[in-house]
Amino acid sequence: xxxxxxxxxxxxxxxxxxxxLVMQFGGLTAVDSFSLELQPGELVGLxxxxxxxxxxxxxxxxGTYKPSAGKIHWLDQDITGLPVHQITAKGLARTFxxxxxxxxxxxxxxxxVSMHITLQASFWKAMLGLPHYRKExxxxxxxxxxxxRELGLAHLADEKASSLAYGQQRRLEIARAxxxxxxxxxxxxxxxxxxxxxxxxxxxxxxxxxDKYGLTxxxxxxxxxxxxxxxxxxxxxxxxxxxxxxxxxxxxxxPHVIKAYLGEPKHA
Amino acid sequence: xxxxxxxxVLNILALLLLFSILYFxxxxxxxxxxxxxxxxxxxxxLAVSYNLVNGYCGVLHLGPNAFIAIxxxxxxxxxxxxxxxxxxxxxxxxxxxxxxxxxxFSLSLICGGVAAALFAFLISFPxxxxxxxxxxxxxxxxxxxxxxxxNASQSVTNGPLGLKGLTPHTNLWWSWGIAVLTLxxxxxxxNSSYGRxxxxxxxxxxxxMAMGVNPFRHLLMAFLISxxxxxxxxxxxxxxxxxxxxxxxxxxxxxxxxxxxxxxxxGSTTGAVLGAILFAWGGEALRxxxxxxxxxxxxxxxxxxxxxVLFSVILMLVIIFMRRGxxxxxxxxxxxxxxxxxxxxxxxxxx
Numbered sequence: 001x002x003x004x005x006x007x008x009x010x011x012x013x014x015x016x017x018x019x020x021l022v023m024q025f026g027g028l029t030a031v032d033s034f035s036l037e038l039q040p041g042e043l044v045g046l047x048x049x050x051x052x053x054x055x056x057x058x059x060x061x062x063g064t065y066k067p068s069a070g071k072i073h074w075l076d077q078d079i080t081g082l083p084v085h086q087i088t089a090k091g092l093a094r095t096f097x098x099x100x101x102x103x104x105x106x107x108x109x110x111x112x113v114s115m116h117i118t119l120q121a122s123f124w125k126a127m128l129g130l131p132h133y134r135k136e137x138x139x140x141x142x143x144x145x146x147x148x149r150e151l152g153l154a155h156l157a158d159e160k161a162s163s164l165a166y167g168q169q170r171r172l173e174i175a176r177a178x179x180x181x182x183x184x185x186x187x188x189x190x191x192x193x194x195x196x197x198x199x200x201x202x203x204x205x206x207x208x209x210x211d212k213y214g215l216t217x218x219x220x221x222x223x224x225x226x227x228x229x230x231x232x233x234x235x236x237x238x239x240x241x242x243x244x245x246x247x248x249x250x251x252x253x254x255p256h257v258i259k260a261y262l263g264e265p266k267h268a
Numbered sequence: 269x270x271x272x273x274x275x276x277v278l279n280i281l282a283l284l285l286l287f288s289i290l291y292f293x294x295x296x297x298x299x300x301x302x303x304x305x306x307x308x309x310x311x312x313x314l315a316v317s318y319n320l321v322n323g324y325c326g327v328l329h330l331g332p333n334a335f336i337a338i339x340x341x342x343x344x345x346x347x348x349x350x351x352x353x354x355x356x357x358x359x360x361x362x363x364x365x366x367x368x369x370x371x372x373f374s375l376s377l378i379c380g381g382v383a384a385a386l387f388a389f390l391i392s393f394p395x396x397x398x399x400x401x402x403x404x405x406x407x408x409x410x411x412x413x414x415x416x417x418x419n420a421s422q423s424v425t426n427g428p429l430g431l432k433g434l435t436p437h438t439n440l441w442w443s444w445g446i447a448v449l450t451l452x453x454x455x456x457x458x459n460s461s462y463g464r465x466x467x468x469x470x471x472x473x474x475x476x477m478a479m480g481v482n483p484f485r486h487l488l489m490a491f492l493i494s495x496x497x498x499x500x501x502x503x504x505x506x507x508x509x510x511x512x513x514x515x516x517x518x519x520x521x522x523x524x525x526x527x528x529x530x531x532x533x534x535g536s537t538t539g540a541v542l543g544a545i546l547f548a549w550g551g552e553a554l555r556x557x558x559x560x561x562x563x564x565x566x567x568x569x570x571x572x573x574x575x576x577v578l579f580s581v582i583l584m585l586v587i588i589f590m591r592r593g594x595x596x597x598x599x600x601x602x603x604x605x606x607x608x609x610x611x612x613x614x615x616x617x618x619x
Binding site: 062064083084085088089093094096100101102103104105109112113114115116117119123126127128129133136137140176177179180 | 460479481
């Protein structure tokens, strides 16, 4: 029974709520008063010119940077400033703008690293090779292979991660993020460096994994065709300030957005 | 027979072979050969555990000499009888609980390992606040601190006089038994999920963190396990040499271990073993260069320390021509050999 003094809206499960985040590097304000609320299952895009502070927002949400001010609420918990690995364990996973794979490890091992947080057996069981650990290791291997199959990388499982083609490396990053079993997936320029055909496949893939794993997706992307075709809601940043928010068609006709991307129209 | 069965049988056969070789040397070998083999076993223990931190976690840790010193002193003080201790500590008597405690060799080794791991735990908080060169300097500092403390605490370590007349407990069974045990445990660890987490931290720490790996926890784990086995190795070393003093545990010892793991291949346990064997054997074989040499037309005088010059040259050559050491990140595996054999068989069967 809900407590009587709680207002009705308190009973709504809060998913992700970002309140007035500020990030200052010395005298530079990289992000100013950034607010965002996500509902479960949404596919939201974050766009803006270079240096707008998009990746900084990601870094604050995932714990890499500690915000100078503001709060991040996740499922009714305040996660502002928690260490990265704890935030990941709470169900937020990310990919990186510049691919950051474990280059010396195989494709399969890359995904298996993400499954490490699900491991129950302690290290001495691993050192002694006890059955409990072996069972867990088999489970991790099988599940990791499942994620590779999902992303179409299963045939490359034993290759070194650094030997993959660029597009495949990006896919592996997504597989690795999925293996942490997130509820919110943050994709930082997933289509960067991809050709139009790969980009189209990627959009399809993002939709598929969202439906299959019940994810909410927040993504940064410069490819406008990709963002407009995929995202249900878009937020535009410029110089750290939110300048627009709305559906793709609203964004496309917003004069502030056009100004930020193309500059002021010249008057004759 | 399944692959796993075959590998188990091969492992047991390899162990039997190793121990029959040891038995042969134990029975018929000269004390000189036995000594070299003992050194090999101990250096395998030290190098494999050192490599766990340096090779698998990618952390340049330069203080294993501290762990070895702590292990050596702890286990020596435990195996010496109260009477021996009284005879050793002539300037200042040994402080109380240590002066009466005595333990069998096996227990003293474990205590040595635990003491080293405890020390590692204490220093881990400042050490893992930094990375890279800074971490190297911090660990180097702690290594030096321990040596200086050994020199200064007359009532615990007997200062520069050291401990003399230890019972030579270390024999081939002890040194190689512990080496094999260390090898099995470390290999299991690095091939496990915990080992993968460590390698992930080495390859890309921010990404490892984003995948939910807690870097401090895993670095600490590797550091403590490594310190434990270094401590045990120190205990073995003390009871092989039978006389220990602070000069034994200078940075020079760390430098030797570093040569072993770099030449063998950072991040390869096989490499660490090979490096240790080459080092223990090469160290003796190269003694030739330190004795006077008659080249027919002239006689070169023997220069003590010439071996180390040669070692440095070898290290430089390895770094220039084989940047990743003898093994790189590769490991010895039965799978590789069995695959080769099967392929050959298949080729022979083809008409």
